[in-house]
Amino acid sequence: MNKLNSIGLSIPEKNFIVDIEHKVMFNPISFSPSKEGAIGDEIISPKYSEINNYTWKKLFYNQFNCIKNDVCDEFINGINLLNIDRKKIPKLSSVSKKLKSITNWEIMRVEGLVYPRYFFELLANKLFPCTDFIRDISELNYIRSPDIFHDQFGHLPLISDHKFANFFHLFGLAGTKAKNDEEIEWFNRIYWYTAEFGIMKNKIENSSKKIYGAGLISSKSEFMNFYSNNIEVFHLDIDYMAKNTIVDINDFQKYFFEIESFEELEYKFTNWATKNEFL
Numbered sequence: 001m002n003k004l005n006s007i008g009l010s011i012p013e014k015n016f017i018v019d020i021e022h023k024v025m026f027n028p029i030s031f032s033p034s035k036e037g038a039i040g041d042e043i044i045s046p047k048y049s050e051i052n053n054y055t056w057k058k059l060f061y062n063q064f065n066c067i068k069n070d071v072c073d074e075f076i077n078g079i080n081l082l083n084i085d086r087k088k089i090p091k092l093s094s095v096s097k098k099l100k101s102i103t104n105w106e107i108m109r110v111e112g113l114v115y116p117r118y119f120f121e122l123l124a125n126k127l128f129p130c131t132d133f134i135r136d137i138s139e140l141n142y143i144r145s146p147d148i149f150h151d152q153f154g155h156l157p158l159i160s161d162h163k164f165a166n167f168f169h170l171f172g173l174a175g176t177k178a179k180n181d182e183e184i185e186w187f188n189r190i191y192w193y194t195a196e197f198g199i200m201k202n203k204i205e206n207s208s209k210k211i212y213g214a215g216l217i218s219s220k221s222e223f224m225n226f227y228s229n230n231i232e233v234f235h236l237d238i239d240y241m242a243k244n245t246i247v248d249i250n251d252f253q254k255y256f257f258e259i260e261s262f263e264e265l266e267y268k269f270t271n272w273a274t275k276n277e278f279l
């Protein structure tokens with residue numbers, strides 16, 4: 001029996017089994033009229049206060065100006081394609097509709113971080129989990145856990161890019177095949193060093209690298225750290241990334257992996273996942 005159905009979540013045209021009881025790692029931070037697990041049109045946005053919308057506007061303005069010359073072209077295209085509102089918090093249902101029309105991905109409303117197995121299942125079904133609360137105005141440069149700015153501004157523009165979306169889908173499909181905690185950790189690390197902190201070689205020779213990871217895109221302090229002298233950059237090596245890296249959420253990143261393009265990311269990930277019998 002589909003456990004999602006057993007607790008009343010409806011997943012139209014989607015078919016997967018997950019352990020829903022253990023998916024949320026944090027308590028809900030804000031009240032929302034929408035049930036957790038709502039997808040696309042089912043998501044009802046909270047009534048955001050003036051200060052909430054002001055926080056969004058300020059975050060968007062500050063962060064876009066901070067990264068606009070150092071972010072990959074696919075992100076800028078995605079912001080334009082999704083037409084993400086710069087002045088007030090966009091409705092998840094509207095952005096989900098646009099995303100569906102472009103890459104056939106949809107948004108699922110969640111209340112916080114989801115456990116890896118459930119997360120992989122969502123990605124394998126072309127569903128991206130998004131929160132709908134926004135941080136406090138005092139937390140413009142730092143957040144304790146992902147909020148709607150991190151999820152929408154940081155992640156969604158890339159998922160509107162067909163090449164990145166293909167990689168993300170394959171990542172989810174492969175992740176569902178992880179057989180034990182060690183293999184789950186491999187996927188956590190790959191996710192961290194690509195979707196959260198990935199960088200791309202600039203197509204213009206001798207100019208700075210371009211960022212594509214949501215952790216860099218949505219956080220001024222992480223972005224500034226990337227341009228400090230204290231970091232190292234390695235070329236993409238999925239096996240090394242999976243088996244020899246550390247994910248430390250309490251410190252700035254010390255090293256990054258650079259890709260030539262999203263085609264290279266998909267190609268190398270597919271090879272690694274096939275060799276390790278995940279695909």
Ligand SMILES: [Fe+2]
Nearest residue numbers: 146150196214
């Ligand atoms: Fe994220």
